[in-house]
Amino acid sequence: MxxxxxxxxxxxxxxxxxxxxxxxxxxxxxxxxxxxxxxxxxxxxxxxxxxxxxxxxxxxxxxxxxxxxxxxxxxxxxxxxxxxxxxxxxxxxxxxxxxxxxxxxxxxxLPDMNGVVRVGAPEDVGERILPDVLKRFAETYPNVTVDVSIGMSNAMRKRVDEHRLDIAIYNSLSDEASKDGEILMQEKLVWAGAKCGNAHLRDPLPVSMWEDGCVWRADAVEKLSRAGRKFRVAFLSAYTTGQRAAVRAGLAIAPLPRYLVQGEMVQLGERDGLPDLGHYDIGLKVVEDAPAPVLAVAEHVREAFAELQLHTGRMAEAV
Structure with missing residues (x-):
């Protein structure tokens, strides 16, 4: 049984x-x-x-x-x-x-591609986008090496012209990105200050800046000068981590992309006596006569920014 x-x-x-x-x-x-x-x-x-x-x-x-x-x-x-x-x-x-x-x-x-693709980007883009791009690209093209350089946007674009880089992702003032490449995305630039901080009330205004050549610095200096607001460069760094550290410590305010203003920082604006900074563009520049591996990396960059735009659009609708 x-x-x-x-x-x-x-x-x-x-x-x-x-x-x-x-x-x-x-x-x-x-x-x-x-x-x-x-x-x-x-x-x-x-x-x-x-x-x-x-x-x-x-x-x-x-x-x-x-x-x-x-x-x-x-x-x-x-x-x-x-x-x-x-x-x-x-x-x-x-x-x-x-x-x-x-x-x-x-x-x-697709062809069994191999070789080295040299990509340059500013720190904020490198931290925000490149990890996902590199991961996905490596899954599809494991025999292609991507060599990444981090630096100022203007320097990255120049290195593409000199054939020292194959691809540059760069920040640019609005309406300028398309002159030297293609526009991937537009971001809002805002003033960042410390929560409960009073740096924005001081005279002259202490500002945390990048080195000359940074589009965020150029926009901030122009807008402050036009508004007649006296300021001084209280902190100088080539990296956004340095800018954010100065802001969180209450030593200065800084022009930053809106998405970076979080945690111990708050967004400041016209109600705080500061001029509106408007928007800036993120652009893509590819070397002339680019070979297949370079074009493939560029396409992955475009896809990553397209997904990011969808995500940020969804976040904006939720707010």
Whole structure:
């Protein structure tokens, strides 16, 4: 009798394994790409633009995906879309599947590239974007070495002209980035001060600056001079970490990208007697007659900034 029960159990287990092997549906890459776009933007309309589909087509894709998986993936309200716990779980799998798909297709369809690509960027861009770019690029092109240099934006652009760099990612005053390359993204430049600090009330105004040639410094000096506000350079550093340290210590204020003003720093503005700094552009410059590995790195940079724009747009909508 026990043997009979064991036999039935084994037969049922074998039948279940056969069902799992043959009956489970396959997830479509296009649908997963749409799902990830919605998760990252928090908006069906924005995601539809990113995947070049109509909002109704995107809604149908998600409806079909939810029916396939037997669960609700998104919670929808009038302003935004958020992931359910099941949606959060799927997001991790979806990103891995899309990455593996891209790597697999690239290995077969793209040339087996190798060589060295020299990339230059300012510190803030290097810290914010390059880690993700390097990781993804290495997964697709493991035989290409990317040599990264960190420095002032103007110096990076000049080194591309001199063929000492293949790619430069740089900060530029608005309307100037397109003259020497292509615009990847626009950022807001603001005044940063210490929480509960009073540096912005002093006269002359103590300012933490970069060396000559920094577009943030040039914009800040021009705006302060135009407003007739007396200032002095109280702290000088070539790195944003140094600028932020001076601000957090209450020694000075500094012109910084808005996304860097967090933690022990606060954003200051016209209500504090300071001129508006406006925006600056992040640009991309590629050496002339660039070979395939250089073009591939440049495309990864573009994709990273496109994703960053979607993310920052989602954050702005939430605020």
């Amino acid at each position: 026990e043997l009979s029960y064991l036999s039935v159990f084994l037969n049922e287990e074998a039948a279940m394994n056969m069902i799992l092997r043959h009956a489970l549906p396959l997830l479509e890459m296009d649908v997963l790409k749409t799902f990830v776009a919605i998760a990252e933007t928090g908006n069906f309309t924005t995601a539809a633009e990113a995947v070049y589909r109509t909002p109704s087509a995107v809604s149908m894709q998600i409806k079909k995906l939810e029916e396939t998986l037997g669960c609700t993936l998104f919670l929808r309200d009038a302003r935004s879309v958020s992931l359910t716990p099941k949606g959060e779980l799927l997001l991790g799998f979806a990103r891995r599947l899309l990455s593996l798909n891209n790597e697999t297709v690239s290995r077969f369809l």
